[in-house]
Amino acid sequence: MNRTRYAAPLLAGLIGMGLVSASVADEIVSIAFIGEDGSDAYKGAEMGLEEINRAGGFLGYEFSLDVVASHDDIADDAIAVVVTSDGDDAGSVADGFPALAVFNTGSDDDALREACRDNLFSIMPSASMRQDALEQWHQQADDHDIAAVAHHHAFRRYSSGDLNGRFVEAYDEPMTERAWTAFVALRMVGDGVTRTASREADTLIQHLKDLESFDASKGQPLSFRENGQLRQPLWIVQDDSVIGEAPVDGVVDPDDLDTLGNISCAD
Amino acid sequence: MRIKHWCLALGLYLGAMVPVAADELTGRLFVSNEWDHTVSVIDPETWEVIKVIDEIGGERPRDMGFSRDGTKLYVALGISDLIAIIDPYEMELIETIPGGDDPEAFTVHPETGHIYVSNEATAQLMQVDPEAGELKGGIDVGLEPEGVVSTPDGSIIAVVSESSHMVHLITWPDHDVVANILVGTRPRELTVTADGKYLYVTSEVAGEINIIDIEARDIVKNHRFSQRRARPKDVRLNADESLVFVSLGRDNTVAVLDAETLEEVDLIDVGDRPWGLAMNRDRSLLAVANGESDDVSIIDTETLEVIKDIPVGDSPWGVIFHDYKIEKEMAPR
Numbered sequence: 013m014n015r016t017r018y019a020a021p022l023l024a025g026l027i028g029m030g031l032v033s034a035s036v037a038d039e040i041v042s043i044a045f046i047g048e049d050g051s052d053a054y055k056g057a058e059m060g061l062e063e064i065n066r067a068g069g070f071l072g073y074e075f076s077l078d079v080v081a082s083h084d085d086i087a088d089d090a091i092a093v094v095v096t097s098d099g100d101d102a103g104s105v106a107d108g109f110p111a112l113a114v115f116n117t118g119s120d121d122d123a124l125r126e127a128c129r130d131n132l133f134s135i136m137p138s139a140s141m142r143q144d145a146l147e148q149w150h151q152q153a154d155d156h157d158i159a160a161v162a163h164h165h166a167f168r169r170y171s172s173g174d175l176n177g178r179f180v181e182a183y184d185e186p187m188t189e190r191a192w193t194a195f196v197a198l199r200m201v202g203d204g205v206t207r208t209a210s211r212e213a214d215t216l217i218q219h220l221k222d223l224e225s226f227d228a229s230k231g232q233p234l235s236f237r238e239n240g241q242l243r244q245p246l247w248i249v250q251d252d253s254v255i256g257e258a259p260v261d262g263v264v265d266p267d268d269l270d271t272l273g274n275i276s277c278a279d
Numbered sequence: 280m281r282i283k284h285w286c287l288a289l290g291l292y293l294g295a296m297v298p299v300a301a302d303e304l305t306g307r308l309f310v311s312n313e314w315d316h317t318v319s320v321i322d323p324e325t326w327e328v329i330k331v332i333d334e335i336g337g338e339r340p341r342d343m344g345f346s347r348d349g350t351k352l353y354v355a356l357g358i359s360d361l362i363a364i365i366d367p368y369e370m371e372l373i374e375t376i377p378g379g380d381d382p383e384a385f386t387v388h389p390e391t392g393h394i395y396v397s398n399e400a401t402a403q404l405m406q407v408d409p410e411a412g413e414l415k416g417g418i419d420v421g422l423e424p425e426g427v428v429s430t431p432d433g434s435i436i437a438v439v440s441e442s443s444h445m446v447h448l449i450t451w452p453d454h455d456v457v458a459n460i461l462v463g464t465r466p467r468e469l470t471v472t473a474d475g476k477y478l479y480v481t482s483e484v485a486g487e488i489n490i491i492d493i494e495a496r497d498i499v500k501n502h503r504f505s506q507r508r509a510r511p512k513d514v515r516l517n518a519d520e521s522l523v524f525v526s527l528g529r530d531n532t533v534a535v536l537d538a539e540t541l542e543e544v545d546l547i548d549v550g551d552r553p554w555g556l557a558m559n560r561d562r563s564l565l566a567v568a569n570g571e572s573d574d575v576s577i578i579d580t581e582t583l584e585v586i587k588d589i590p591v592g593d594s595p596w597g598v599i600f601h602d603y604k605i606e607k608e609m610a611p612r
Contacts, residue, residue: 066402067421067443070459171441171465174399174423181400203444207461227442227464227484231510231529267507 041075041211043201044086046105047096047194049079053117055183056191057094057198062182064202071206077198083108091205091213094197096190100124106132113201113216117193125239128277131217133200134241135193137162141273145246145258148271160246160258163192167247167254170231196228196242232269239277243269304349305367306602308557308566310575311340311354312592318343318354319575319591320370323559323600326577326587329370336375337361341596342384346409347392347605353409355382355396362394362407367601376412379405384426384468388451389605390433397424397438404438404449418454420447426468426513430475435493437478439466446480446491458496463487463503468513472520479523479538481511488514488525488541502541506530512554515612517580518562524580526553526567533567533576535583545583549576555597558612568595 043061047053061077068075080086083105086093092113095102102116106129116124116134125138137160145160165176165186179187187195203226204219205211225233234244248256257266264271307329308321318332318340337359344353345367352365355378362378362385365371378396382405385396393415394407403417404424421440429436429451436449444466448458463485469478477499478491486509490500504511510528516538517524523538526549533553535545550569553576557566564586565578575595577587603612 063422063442067440067445070421070443070445070447070456071461171423174442177400225464225485227444229442231484233464233484233486 039211041073041201041205042087042090043075043077043198044090044093045077045079045096045194046081046083046086046093046101047079047118051096052188052191053094053096053194054079055179056187056193056195059179059182059191060195060198060202064198064206068202068206073202073205073211075198075202075205086112091211091216092197092201094194096194102132102134103127103129112213113204113220115194115197115200117197118190122274123278125237125241126274126276126278128239132240133197133220133236135162135196135200136189137244137246138241138273141241141246144272145248145260148258148260148263149248149256151260151263156250158248158250158255161189161249162244162246163187163189164247164249164254166252171229175229199228200226232267237270237275239275241273241275245269246272304602304604306559306600307367308575309343309352309365309367309599309601310568310591310595311343311555311597313339313341313570313594313596315593316340317592318352318365319595321575321589321591323602326589328589328591331592332365332370332372334372335365336363336372341382342396343597343599344385344387344394345599345601345603345605347387347389349601349604351409352599352601353385353387353394355385357381357383357399362396362409364409374412376407376409377414378407379403379414379417383424386427386429386436387605388429388433388436389431390451392605395427395429395436395438397427399423399425402440404436404447406454418449418456420449420456421445421459425466426480428469428471428478430471430493431473432475435475437469437471437493439469439480441465441467441483444482446478448493448496460491460496460498462489462491462498463501467511470514470516472516479514479516481514481525483510483512483528486511488523488536490541500541502536504530504534505543506532506546509534513556515556515558515565516562517558522580524556524565524578526556528552528554531569533565533578547578547583547585549578549585550574550588555595557598557600559600560602560612562612564600566598566600568598570594570596 096118098118106114120139142160204216247254259271306323310319320330337356339357354363361375364373379398381400382396406415421443423441427438446460463482465484469480492499508530525534533547550572552571555568567576
C-alpha cells in the first residue's frame with residue numbers, strides 16, 4: 013500500500029499555531045484507489061489529493077490516497093473507493109462495500125448506471141451520453157473523426173485552462189479524460205467532507221446524492237442522476253482541439269444536461 | 280457625411296488636447312480587454328472611446344485599480360505575470376512591475392498603497408509595493424484566488440478562492456489568515472460596506488450571493504438566484520447601501536437586490552456575459568463590462584435603466600472610473 017500525504021507540514025504548522033486541535037487533525041480521511049500507480053488516473057487522483065488537502069488544511073482536515081491492487085486490500089478506515097477500470101469492477105466493488113462511496117472513473121458501460129446502485133457514482137460519461145452528444149453535433153457540420161469527451165487538455169473556458177495548467181505544471185504532460193475523472197472523484201470527497209464537517213461514509217454518500225452545484229470547471233453546476241451518473245456537458249473534439257460543446261445549442265436546450273444519455277434505472 | 284466625420288475628428292482632437300491638471304481626475308472610464316490585450320478609454324461626457332491603449336506591456340489584462348492619489352492606473356497582466364502602470368492623463372504605459380504568478384484581481388491598500396493581488400496559479404495573495412516595483416511576499420490561500428477587497432480602515436483584507444470555495448479573512452498589518460469561511464461553489468468577487476462590517480460575496484456556479492458578518496466570521500444571509508443561467512460575478516453597492524448590483528454572467532443581466540433582505544428588486548438586460556462592474560464617484564452610474572458582446576453598458580442607478588452601450592475591444596473584463604482617490608474610510612466603488 014502506498015499512502016501519500018501532502019498536508020502534513022501545513023497541518024503541523026496549524027496545530028503548532030493552535031489553529032487546529034490535534035485531535036481533529038489526527039483522523040486522516042482515507043480514500044482507496046484501485047488502479048495502477050503512475051497511471052493517468054493516478055496522477056489525476058494525486059493532484060486532486062493535493063488540492064483537497066490544501067483546502068481541507070484551512071479547516072483542519074487531512075486526506076490520504078491509498079493505492080490498492082484489488083478490493084481485498086481496501087483499508088477498514090476508508091470512506092471512499094476510486095475504481096479506474098474500464099470493465100464492470102466498479103459495480104462489484106459497490107456491491108461488496110455498500111457502506112462506502114464508490115466512484116467509477118474508467119467505465120462508460122451504461123449497464124453500470126442502469127443498475128442504480130445506491131453508493132456508486134460515475135464520473136466518466138456513459139457511452140449513451142457520448143453517443144447523444146455526437147448525434148446532436150452531426151446536424152451541425154463536418155463530422156470526420158470526432159469524439160465527445162468529459163475533458164480536454166486544450167480547453168480553456170470555465171477555468172479549465174487553469175486546471176490544465178496545474179496538471180502540466182505538476183506532470184509535464186496533458187491532463188487526459190481518465191486523469192480528470194479521477195481528479196474529480198477526489199475533489200468530490202474533499203468537498204463533501206469539508207462541507208458536511210463529517211468523516212462518515214454514509215454522510216458523504218447522502219451529500220453526493222443531494223449535490224446541486226458541484227464545480228468541475230465546466231461552467232455549469234453539476235449533480236448526479238438517480239442512476240448515479242454525473243450530469244455534465246461534454247466537449248466535441250476534432251483534430252485534437254475542442255470545436256463545440258454538448259448539449260448542442262440550437263439543437264437542444266444547452267442547459268438541459270439530461271438530453272445526454274440514458275437517465276433512468278433498468279426496471 | 281464628410282462634415283460629420285470632420286466634426287467628430289475635431290471633437291476627438293480637442294478632447295485629447297484639453298489639458299487636465301495633474302491633481303484633477305479625468306472622469307474617464309477605463310476598460311480592460313482580456314483577449315486583445317488592450318485598455319479602452321471612454322470619455323464620460325460623450326461616451327465615445329477616445330483612445331485604445333495598445334501598448335500595455337503584457338497580455339491578458341484583467342483587474343484594474345488606481346494608486347491612492349489617483350495618478351496611476353494599475354492593470355494586472357495575467358499571462359505576463361506583471362502589473363502595468365499606466366498614466367491615466369496621457370493614456371500611456373509608464374512601466375511594468377512584477378505581479379507574481381498569474382495576477383488576476385487586486386485591491387490597493389488604503390494605508391500603504393500596496394497592491395494585494397490574487398496569484399491564481401500559485402494560490403497566494405501577493406503583496407506588491409508599486410513604488411519600489413517589487414514583490415513583498417505571498418500569503419497562502421485556497422486554490423484559484425480571485426476577488427480581493429480591503430475594509431475601508433485597512434484592518435482586514437478579504438480574498439475568495441474560487442476552487443476551494445472559501446472567503447479568507449487576513450489581518451493587516453500582520454497578514455494572519457484568521458478565518459476561512461466556506462461559501463457557495465466558485466466564489467468570484469466581493470465588496471464591503473462603508474462601515475467595514477459586512478462583505479457581499481458572489482458564488483458563480485452555486486448561483487448565489489452571501490452576506491458575511493466580518494466580526495462574527497460567518498454567513499448571515501444567502502440568496503440563490505432563480506434564473507437558471509445566472510452565474511453571479513461582480514458586485515457593487517449603491518451610495519446609501521440600500522441596493523446591491525450583481526452581474527449575472529451567462530444570464531446577460533445585472534440583478535438589483537435589496538441590500539438587507541437580498542430580495543430581487545429588478546433585473547436589467549445588458550450585453551452578453553456581464554462580468555466587471557464599477558461605480559462612478561457619486562455612484563449615480565454603474566459601468567458593466569460585457570465579455571461576449573464586446574461592449575460596456577452604462578446603468579443609471581436611480582432609474583435602473585441602461586443609458587448607453589459602448590463597443591470596446593475583445594472580451595472586456597473590468598471597468599473603472601478615474602474620478603476618485605482612495606481615502607481612508609472609503610468603501611470600494
